[in-house]
Amino acid sequence: MNKAGKIISVNPPRAIAGGEVFIECENFQITNTENFGCFFGGEAARIIGASRTRVIAAVPDTDFDSTDVEIQLESDGERSNSFQITIGRKIAEDLHLVANPAVDPNDDAIILTRSGSRGQQLPVTLFRLEKTGFLTEMSAEIMNPTGVAFDRDGQLFVTARGDGEVFRVSGDEEVVPFATDLGIPTGIAFDKNGEMFVGDRGGTLYRVTDAGKGESFALLEPSVSAYHLAFGAQDASLYVTAPGLSSFDAIYRIDRDGFDEIFYRGLGRPQGLAFDRAGNLYAAACIGGRHGIVRIAPDGEAAEIFVAGMNVVGLCFTRKGELIAATGDAVYSLPIGVEGILLD
Structure with a gap:
């Protein structure tokens, strides 16, 4: 089983730099404080809170190539599915x-x-x-x-x-x-x-x-x-x-x-x-x-x-x-x- 689990939804599906989004997921595994992460268009995000079913993350302040940005979770080197949101x-x-x-x-x-x-x-x-x-x-x-x-x-x-x-x-x-x-x-x-x-x-x-x-x-x-x-x-x-x-x-x-x-x-x-x-x-x-x-x-x-x-x-x-x-x-x-x- 993929330790990064699966992203079900992101709320809200629109954000600007610094905005906090709720990522609803399933089976996201956290075994210690350093083996997991969240990425927006490949950029690491600050995680505010995390559990098996929800991750709260702040949008990185970076220049993305597009306003359509893919979010992924990571655990023990494994990545979840991608989920697209709009970043201003x-x-x-x-x-x-x-x-x-x-x-x-x-x-x-x-x-x-x-x-x-x-x-x-x-x-x-x-x-x-x-x-x-x-x-x-x-x-x-x-x-x-x-x-x-x-x-x-x-x-x-x-x-x-x-x-x-x-x-x-x-x-x-x-x-x-x-x-x-x-x-x-x-x-x-x-x-x-x-x-x-x-x-x-x-x-x-x-x-x-x-x-x-x-x-x-x-x-x-x-x-x-x-x-x-x-x-x-x-x-x-x-x-x-x-x-x-x-x-x-x-x-x-x-x-x-x-x-x-x-x-x-x-x-x-x-x-x-x-x-x-x-x-x-x-x-x-x-x-x-x-x-x-x-x-x-x-x-x-x-x-x-x-x-x-x-x-x-x-x-x-x-x-x-x-x-x-x-x-x-x-x-x-x-x-x-x-x-x-x-x-x-």
Whole structure:
């Protein structure tokens, strides 16, 4: 009998570097602490836990030849069968993201940030990741950029938590103040009518008029870091996370009149949000002790870990069906064939 046993399944079947996957197996034999291992595309992985029926392993931080990567177990020099999963390709690093990236509807470039600590002015804080894969510096100078979003006319807006403002960035990267006196503005989203909503992590959600005037729309509990906002795929409701220190945080749903309810509860530090066209909500969060991107059913009744990853803060979808996962310092692309609603 093969001492490495047989791999039955891997959960989740998608991950980025550092993500922890559960490998369900049978007859995996461990006779001492040095004679067994787990390999991703031939690269040894760090094993977090192992038994005859389950191995928990962290994805190696390496450049695989493909996003389709084979996993194998090893024991006493024998290898198990292979099992294929999708590993995200690192497409940018040396950043500081604290919320979702955004896809430019004009040319499909991805807008990324190097936010810095509050009050820290860095030489370059905004970047464009072009379709060609080149990361270019933007000349727009904004201190502590946090949330980035495009309106329906393709204009880029950026919240700056250090200044308490929202800025508009023109096509030639000129920075124009748009709205002020918004507390510590973090999350930003536009509804289907083109109205802007901004979340002050102190507890206020603002509806911002075309003239840049912020009007209190709803009140929630304060966040220790940032509010994250997204509008639903199948309704006009605003969905919000306000990450705290609990492992049982909620995602809130707010109707057009500003009344809130809990859409889903049971997440650790939920952050960036995005919807697919089927109405599933994706959240950068922890569920059941597992970190990464969580997928929540349209009715909010079920949730599962969808992509394994550590320190994931945001995400978005591209026109090509890629999921873009952002950690605090890097960005990954996973070809999963899911269409988002961010580019309408």
